[in-house]
Structure formats: C-alpha cells, structure tokens
Amino acid sequence: MSDLGELIYFPVMAKGLQLACIAEMSGLPWTGFTVEDEGPKSWGEIKASGVAPFGQMPLLKTPSGLVLGQSCAIANYIAKMAGAALEGESDNDYALSQMLMAEAEDIYSLLGSCELANWKTPEQRESAAEKAKTLFAEQLPAHFKNLEELASSDVSDEGKHSDCKFTTTGHTAGEIYLLGMIHQAVLAGGGLALNASKPVRGGAIALYYPRLVGWYNTLLERDEIQKVLTGGSAMGTFNQYFLDTPSFNKKHGIEDDSGYGQANGYGTVAVDLAAEAAKQKEVMKALRKSQMDKPPPVAMKKDPKTGEMVKFESEALKDDLPDEEVEEVEIEIPVGDDY
Ligand SMILES: N[C@@H](CCC(=O)N[C@@H](CS)C(=O)NCC(=O)O)C(=O)O
DSSP: OOOOOHHHHHBBSTTTTHHHHHHHHOOOOEEEOOOBSSSSBBBHHHHHOOOOTSOOOOEEEEESSOOOSSSSHHHHHHHHHTTHHHOSSSSHHHHHHHHHHHHHHHHHHHTTOOOOOOOOHHHHHHTTTTHHHHHIIIIIHHHHHHHHHHHHEEEOOOOEEEEHHHHHHHHHHHHHHOOHHHHHHHHHHHHHHTTTTEEEGEEEEEESSHHHHHHHHHHTTTTHHHHHTTTSSSSOOOSSSSSOOOHHHHHHOOOOOOOTTTTOOOOOOHHHHHHHHHHHHHHHHHHHHHHSSSEEESEEEOTTOOEEEEEOOOOOOOOOOOOOOOOOOOOOOOGGGGO
C-alpha cells in the first residue's frame, strides 16, 4: 500500500480540512502536522527554508521527496494514488470530480472576500457586512441551486430523497473537497441557506436543495470525515477559520447580533419573484378586506311580516353614477415550486 506522505498546514480549516478528509478517505497511510509557533515545525522556519514551491501552505511531502504546493494539485495527487476510491468509477466521475473541486474553490473565494476570517478585526468585518449578507442571502443559494441540479438521488413515493450524490460513488476527491468548503460556509452562517425550506402542497415542508443536503449530511457523517473534524486525524485539531457572527461577537466581546447570516434560500432571481408574489398577496388581501367590510349596496333580505325574501337597497351606499363595465382580469400569482 503506497504511503501518501506528510501533509503540512496551519491549525485552521481553511485549505487544510479538505485535504485531511481526502487523505483519510483514500484509505492509504499518511502522516501530517499543523505548524507550531516556533522551531523546525513553525511556518517561519519552513518558509525560510524555501521548500514551499509558492511560499505558501498546504504542502505535501511525498515519499519520493517531492514537495507539492497548491491544494488542488495535492488533492488530485492523493486521488491518483487512491484510484477509483477517489477518482470515481468512470471518466465522467473524474470530470465531475474536477468540476466540483473548481466549484469548491469558487465558494472558498466568496467566503474569503467577506472578511469572515477568525483573525479579522471587528472593523474589517463590519466593512464587509453588506457583502456577507449578499453572500448568505443570494450568492450561496445560487451556488446551492446549481449544485442541486447537478446532484442525483432516489426519490420514494413520499418524496424522500436517498442515495444523494454527484458521481457514481458520491465521494470522489472533488466531492470531498466541496464538502469541506460547504461545511466551512455552513459554520460561518450558511446553514440557514443550505437547509432552507418551503411550504408545499398538503401543508408539508420541503427543502430547497434536498439532494445537496442529503449528500452533504451522508458524507459529513462518515467515520473518516468525523475523524478529521473531531481532531483524530494526523493533522489534529483544525480550528474554524471563517467565523459565524455569534462566535465572532463573543470573541470580541460584542453584544449585538445584527441578524447577519439570515438567508431565505431563494437565490438571486427568485428573491425578486418571491417579493413579487408576497406583494400581490398583500394587494389581494387588502382588496378583499375593503370589499368585505362594506355591506353590499344591493342585497336580499327576509321580510319579517311575510317571511318572503325581498330586494334591499342601501340608501347610504347608493350613488347616481352609471354602472361600470366590469373587465374580467385573471391575476397570476407565482408559485414557489417553479423557482
Ligand atoms: N492557491 C493556494 C493558496 C494557498 C494559500 O493561500 N496559503 C496561505 C494560507 S491559506 C498561506 O500559506 N499563507 C501564509 C503565507 O503566505 O506566508 C492553495 O490553494 O493552496
């Protein structure tokens, strides 16, 4: 069984979590460590030694003596060593895995652009607060929507999704890489967006992204992934890198939570449709109310003496205007299922 080598990174999830998960899922032996503050295992000394090809981590020192930089290259090298277990069972699996790895990098860039890292100051975070709101309310849901459409599942008669995955196996290197990034987005406040639900016929509630959520939960629960997340892998504990607002506020002694991280799960375009539907519903409600609060100008009433129904005309509501021509207009209200 070939050895993968030694993985080195900072003690934060950022670009390390995914690689440790992929290494663990390879089933191959590997070692690793997260850098220390001082000494030969510190980033200062490693960087100064010049071994890092781009002066950055993560790094993988392979058994042949090669030092690899760049996360995607490391992920793909590990996948090649593991074969079908991480590259999938077909060329299509391999291609999808590559596509999902690139998609995961895009999600990481989005997270990185919103000043959510654990070392940012409250001022830096505040300066990107609007950007972060857009990320959680619109950009992430748009990514989730695209991913949902790429995923497959078995659906039961009751509409329950099982065997949710993107490739034949559901755990190619690209899928594991994506899992790591989505998990970091969830920890930073994206859980609401990922688990967003909508009312459906029959009073039930359905997830917006059932296949994506099914795949995410299944993979997340795997022993290998849990081992990494609970600090049991060769890399030890990975601290959360992108912080959710409550954790950030706690860290900085800030009391108020601005409500950031709220998401509706519709995605960019559908937000407008949803707002439109809500507006139309309000208009209809107001119209109905204004009609029902008034007695009709003409109605039938029971004559107390004869007991017969007679026409009753309200003097107060009578006017001298000619009758209006009523045009039949059909109001179309968008329904959630089409979003
Ligand atoms: N494209 C690279 C980016 C690596 C990177 O940005 N590494 C950062 C930490 S996440 C780093 O090593 N920073 C320390 C430094 O530049 O000295 C990858 O995906 O591996």
